[in-house]
Amino acid sequence: MIDTLHQSGGRGTLFPGTPPALDLRGIDKAFDGKPALVDASFSLEWGEVHAIVGENGAGKSTLMNVAAGVYAADGGEQTIDGKARSPRSPMEATAAGLGMVHQHFRLVQSFTVSENILLSLGRDSRIRTPAQAAAAIAAKAAEVGLPVDPARVVADLSTAERQRVEIVRVLLLGARILILDEPTAVLSEEEAKMLLSFVRRLARQGHAVVLITHKFREVAGFCDRITIMRHGKTVMAGAPVADIDEGEVARLMVGEALAVSERPLSSPGAVNLSVSGLTQKPDRFGQGLNALNFELHAGEVLGIAGVGGNGQEELVACLTGLSRQDQGSIRLGGRDLSRASPYDRRKAGLRIIPSDRFETGLVRELSIAENLALTQVAKGNFGGTFFLNRKGMRHAATAAIQSFDIRGASPERAAALLSGGNAQKVLLARELDAGMKVLVAHSPSRGLDMKATLFVRNAIKQAVEGGAACLLISEDLNEVLSLSHRVAVMNRGSIAGCRAIGDVTPEWIGALLAGHV
Amino acid sequence: MDFLIGWLAIIPSYATPLLLASLGLIICERAGVLNLGAEGLMAVGAMTGAIIVLSGGNPWAALGGGAVAAAALALLFGLATVVKRADHTLSGLAIVAIGLGMTGVLGRPYVQKTFPGIETLGDLFGIDRGTVFGRIVAVQDPVTIALPLVVFALWWWLQKTRSGLRLTAVGENPAAADVAGIDIQLTQLAAVLASGVLCGLAGAYLSVATSHVWVEGMVAARGWVAIALVIFARWNPARALLGALLFGAADALVPRLQAIGADFPVYLTMTAPYILTLGVLVLSSLRGKTSGEPGFLGRVYLRQDKH
Numbered sequence: 144m145i146d147t148l149h150q151s152g153g154r155g156t157l158f159p160g161t162p163p164a165l166d167l168r169g170i171d172k173a174f175d176g177k178p179a180l181v182d183a184s185f186s187l188e189w190g191e192v193h194a195i196v197g198e199n200g201a202g203k204s205t206l207m208n209v210a211a212g213v214y215a216a217d218g219g220e221q222t223i224d225g226k227a228r229s230p231r232s233p234m235e236a237t238a239a240g241l242g243m244v245h246q247h248f249r250l251v252q253s254f255t256v257s258e259n260i261l262l263s264l265g266r267d268s269r270i271r272t273p274a275q276a277a278a279a280i281a282a283k284a285a286e287v288g289l290p291v292d293p294a295r296v297v298a299d300l301s302t303a304e305r306q307r308v309e310i311v312r313v314l315l316l317g318a319r320i321l322i323l324d325e326p327t328a329v330l331s332e333e334e335a336k337m338l339l340s341f342v343r344r345l346a347r348q349g350h351a352v353v354l355i356t357h358k359f360r361e362v363a364g365f366c367d368r369i370t371i372m373r374h375g376k377t378v379m380a381g382a383p384v385a386d387i388d389e390g391e392v393a394r395l396m397v398g399e400a401l402a403v404s405e406r407p408l409s410s411p412g413a414v415n416l417s418v419s420g421l422t423q424k425p426d427r428f429g430q431g432l433n434a435l436n437f438e439l440h441a442g443e444v445l446g447i448a449g450v451g452g453n454g455q456e457e458l459v460a461c462l463t464g465l466s467r468q469d470q471g472s473i474r475l476g477g478r479d480l481s482r483a484s485p486y487d488r489r490k491a492g493l494r495i496i497p498s499d500r501f502e503t504g505l506v507r508e509l510s511i512a513e514n515l516a517l518t519q520v521a522k523g524n525f526g527g528t529f530f531l532n533r534k535g536m537r538h539a540a541t542a543a544i545q546s547f548d549i550r551g552a553s554p555e556r557a558a559a560l561l562s563g564g565n566a567q568k569v570l571l572a573r574e575l576d577a578g579m580k581v582l583v584a585h586s587p588s589r590g591l592d593m594k595a596t597l598f599v600r601n602a603i604k605q606a607v608e609g610g611a612a613c614l615l616i617s618e619d620l621n622e623v624l625s626l627s628h629r630v631a632v633m634n635r636g637s638i639a640g641c642r643a644i645g646d647v648t649p650e651w652i653g654a655l656l657a658g659h660v
Numbered sequence: 661m662d663f664l665i666g667w668l669a670i671i672p673s674y675a676t677p678l679l680l681a682s683l684g685l686i687i688c689e690r691a692g693v694l695n696l697g698a699e700g701l702m703a704v705g706a707m708t709g710a711i712i713v714l715s716g717g718n719p720w721a722a723l724g725g726g727a728v729a730a731a732a733l734a735l736l737f738g739l740a741t742v743v744k745r746a747d748h749t750l751s752g753l754a755i756v757a758i759g760l761g762m763t764g765v766l767g768r769p770y771v772q773k774t775f776p777g778i779e780t781l782g783d784l785f786g787i788d789r790g791t792v793f794g795r796i797v798a799v800q801d802p803v804t805i806a807l808p809l810v811v812f813a814l815w816w817w818l819q820k821t822r823s824g825l826r827l828t829a830v831g832e833n834p835a836a837a838d839v840a841g842i843d844i845q846l847t848q849l850a851a852v853l854a855s856g857v858l859c860g861l862a863g864a865y866l867s868v869a870t871s872h873v874w875v876e877g878m879v880a881a882r883g884w885v886a887i888a889l890v891i892f893a894r895w896n897p898a899r900a901l902l903g904a905l906l907f908g909a910a911d912a913l914v915p916r917l918q919a920i921g922a923d924f925p926v927y928l929t930m931t932a933p934y935i936l937t938l939g940v941l942v943l944s945s946l947r948g949k950t951s952g953e954p955g956f957l958g959r960v961y962l963r964q965d966k967h
Contacts, residue, residue, distance in 0.1 A: 232841070233839055234841045249833075249835060249836040249839045249840075250833070250836055251828075251829050251832045251833045251836050251837075251955075252832065252833065252955065253828075253832050253955065254825070254828070254829070254832070258825050259836075261822055261825055262822075262825055262826060262829050262836070262837070262840045262842075263839070263840040263841070264822075265841070271821075271822055272820060272821075272822075273820065273825075
């Protein structure tokens with residue numbers, strides 16, 4: 144079941160007997176000692192559209208970035224069109240006929256489309272002037288049936304148009320293998336359909352296409368084969384889409400380890416946080432929020448699962464007061480905080496563990512003692528108007544360092560010098576104080592090792608047992624499932640569903656994550 | 661009428677150093693490197709040029725020597741900002757301090773000694789100074805006359821050629837340029853050197869072609885005016901030509917008014933160029949996003965790869 148490598152069949156394998164367009168075997172890759180790919184494999188045939196699916200962090204993009212020469216693999220073998228090739232740069236990959244369109248476009252905004260494409264052509268290219276480039280783009284665009292206007296300035300183009308520019312550029316550079324990294328994530332329904340039909344047409348012309356996606360709908364409708372990845376491993380390699388159903392995909396994506404012990408609330412406490420009708424219009428880059436409703440009881444963890452970029456950042460920003468919702472209300476312990484400042488929310492008992500601990504959490508340059516005192520000085524806890532009580536700050540910090548087991552740290556040490564786990568402990572020591580009523584924790588164990596992760600989760604558990612309520616927002620399903628009493632899934636700025644932990648099944652989560660129902 | 665002709669005749673010689681320096685800065689800033697060292701680079705160029713002529717050198721060799729000396733100082737700036745990724749603003753200010761300080765010390769033996777400059781068109785072609793045309797053209801020199809061609813060539817290179825696009829791409833979006841296979845550091849280093857050559861040329865022009873003498877502090881903030889000129893020009897060489905003429909005209913007004921004995925505070929007229937500069941900068945800042953400023957100007961690019 145696990146190893147179904149080199150499946151034949153699928154409606155796209157038009158050229159039997161030819162070597163695979165792209166073949167990756169036993170690819171290992173670690174970032175800073177943390178494995179991102181473990182013995183991952185992937186095989187792509189000419190003339191097919193091949194989907195790679197998996198949760199965030201499953202290694203889909205990393206594997207394809209290895210194939211496209213962005214990352215160098217630590218081990219493993221790669222062939223392109225039957226020849227052993229391990230491109231060491233995107234240029235080498237393009238020269239070998241493989242091009243990747245990334246989620247973040249690499250275009251110079253102030254340049255026209257032709258100038259952008261001219262830029263990436265090699266020195267030996269015959270195209271030397273913007274006019275020649277414009278002609279070549281127009282010809283290629285017409286050939287593949289993708290509308291692109293070479294004369295327009297990129298800054299004036301919509302996201303979909305920019306994506307088309309990237310695709311035409313890659314094709315113009317000679318790519319016959321096209322890798323698209325979550326291309327539909329930034330597109331409207333209509334635009335996505337158009338792109339996917341284009342991709343099918345391209346495959347019919349003999350190209351090979353890799354489609355990284357979260358959405359089973361796209362896999363079923365437009366792909367020939369599917370490869371599923373989890374935790375850096377290939378758990379299903381190139382199965383024909385016709386032979387697999389959505390439930391199985393969801394189960395393989397999420398893993399079997401989902402069985403969670405029931406964790407019913409002994410007695411649901413009072414409502415600590417109540418959010419109703421929270422709505423925010425999407426801005427240019429972000430995701431909007433669509434009428435979010437939820438209540439958070441004392442002693443409860445509400446986990447919000449979901450693929451990153453589905454509104455999590457925006458929800459946290461609205462709750463903390465860093466951005467203002469367009470509609471809806473936020474009430475904490477009966478007080479209306481909808482328009483309150485971040486400081487007033489903190490006074491009312493809201494505590495935050497942000498996803499990027501050095502962005503909105505700690506100040507790098509300040510010492511541990513100063514970081515810990517940061518939320519206290521305004522209340523006059525460490526001195527009055529003119530003088531800081533440094534001694535008191537140091538004492539408090541020493542106590543925190545002991546009780547939170549912050550390793551290798553003195554109160555005077557700059558926060559920037561701490562490891563991720565210890566920095567997170569400083570943040571916990573500051574946020575989990577007596578005044579806490581509601582804790583919003585966003586990916587609290589992101590980037591931490593096993594031990595620090597356990598520590599963070601235990602700290603949250605204890606805080607909740609002490610009567611606080613916790614909103615846990617995380618892309619790590621295991622984290623959500625191991626801590627939450629109830630689980631909600633966010634998709635495209637909405638809460639797609641919410642269940643008590645006992646009723647959560649892999650199929651349910653998988654379907655909601657993939658944007659179904 | 662005499663006043664007007666005299667004024668028109670000297671405008672080009674005031675505009676030339678400003679234009680030379682700002683063309684250099686345009687190249688440099690298009691590649692994303694903010695070069696605030698122009699004042700220092702020009703001072704080095706001016707002093708070197710004067711020393712070469714006073715030591716018996718040809719005025720043309722003096723222009724070249726000034727350019728090379730300033731390029732050497734610019735290389736130091738390039739090593740700091742491009743290679744060692746030091747802060748552009750601070751490094752630029754350091755170059756100003758080094759340039760002004762160095763010329764003050766090394767140039768002391770050569771102060772106030774006049775010398776012959778480069779030939780004017782009148783000397784070269786024996787233009788009749790009797791006509792209005794003759795009076796204006798005869799005092800121009802070959803550098804000034806050639807400059808519009810240089811401006812056009814630079815504009816064409818930046819807008820129409822692949823190598824020009826590559827330079828601009830580095831300053832706009834180094835990540836995109838990196839993916840396109842452009843060597844960011846090499847491009848920026850070349851651009852910094854080009855700005856050194858042109859700022860040095862501008863300085864040498866001041867001493868060798870305009871004033872025929874070296875005095876400490878003779879650059880008199882023209883380097884800073886050139887920096888403002890780049891903003892006024894929206895990083896476009898053609899607009900820089902226009903701006904240089906405008907600034908040059910304001911600058912040239914002072915000596916002309918003094919020459920005809922106009923009676924008003926000299927300090928007022930001497931501050932005119934700076935007030936004009938300030939006005940231009942305020943107006944440019946009001947334009948906001950369409951200023952044409954390179955997207956990555958003055959910032960340090962670190963590749964985000966994980967090799």
